[in-house]
Amino acid sequence: MKFDVLSLFPEMFEPIKTSIIGRAEKKKAIEINLINIRDFSKDKHKKVDDTPYGGGAGMVLRPDVVYDAYNSILDKENAKVIFLSPQGTRLTHKKVVELSKAKHLILLCGHYEGIDQRVLDKIVDEEISIGDYVLTGGELPAMVLIDSVSRFVGGVLGNGSNEEESFADGLLEYPQYTRPDEFLGRQVPEILITGDHAKINKWRRKESLRNTFLKRPDLLNNVNLSKEDRDTLENLKNECQ
Numbered sequence: 610m611k612f613d614v615l616s617l618f619p620e621m622f623e624p625i626k627t628s629i630i631g632r633a634e635k636k637k638a639i640e641i642n643l644i645n646i647r648d649f650s651k652d653k654h655k656k657v658d659d660t661p662y663g664g665g666a667g668m669v670l671r672p673d674v675v676y677d678a679y680n681s682i683l684d685k686e687n688a689k690v691i692f693l694s695p696q697g698t699r700l701t702h703k704k705v706v707e708l709s710k711a712k713h714l715i716l717l718c719g720h721y722e723g724i725d726q727r728v729l730d731k732i733v734d735e736e737i738s739i740g741d742y743v744l745t746g747g748e749l750p751a752m753v754l755i756d757s758v759s760r761f762v763g764g765v766l767g768n769g770s771n772e773e774e775s776f777a778d779g780l781l782e783y784p785q786y787t788r789p790d791e792f793l794g795r796q797v798p799e800i801l802i803t804g805d806h807a808k809i810n811k812w813r814r815k816e817s818l819r820n821t822f823l824k825r826p827d828l829l830n831n832v833n834l835s836k837e838d839r840d841t842l843e844n845l846k847n848e849c850q
């Protein structure tokens with residue numbers, strides 16, 4: 610999977626170039642190309658923005674500079690262009706999995722008061738938001754998208770575990786434990802050291818249901834629950850009263 614990132618601050622992506630995502634790149638599971646929008650300024654001072662028509666505070670990214678940066682991507686014909694903005698539709702687990710099936714994504718990161726609407730209308734296929742708060746630019750949201758989407762691209766995680774994780778079945782994760790078996794006077798739940806995997810799986814399912822019920826009860830409305838799950842939840846509810 611290839612990501613082309615159009616940004617005024619490509620240095621901000623340095624941290625994801627190391628870490629797990631960086632390893633995935635070395636393995637050629639993903640590729641992240643950074644394109645500095647400023648390289649496409651025709652101005653002698655490398656200016657990329659200007660004051661808004663109609664007046665008002667701040668600066669607006671010029672459409673011609675953004676369009677030239679976009680056109681420098683040669684194999685863009687089958688790519689999906691995503692603009693990261695608070696006005697977009699929310700990035701959810703479902704959307705992350707959907708995007709992970711694409712071969713080529715182009716991520717457009719804005720700054721200042723915005724980007725001239727005419728170039729957005731021309732090149733953007735989808736506007737995506739990572740949450741209802743306003744950041745100073747689209748770089749952090751683009752990194753959130755790359756990180757979350759890459760987990761579902763074959764060969765990125767290496768252990769084939771992503772299907773089992775939170776949200777795959779709509780429930781939150783069960784708690785995890787490792788050595789030492791006693792920490793600050795607290796023992797690891799006994800069932801986990803029995804080696805009885807049928808019992809361990811049952812316990813983990815119950816703890817997933819407990820976490821979801823206590824922390825994110827809203828999620829339970831969109832989960833397929835077995836008869837056993839529903840009984841477990843009834844018991845958890847009674848324990849709370």
Ligand code: 4FM
Pocket residue numbers: 693694695718719720721722723724737738739740741742743744745746747750
């Ligand atoms: C600032 C986007 C300027 C575009 C921003 C421009 C955001 C979010 C966000 C800031 N993006 N989810 N929340 N972006 O705040 O995605 Cl032009």
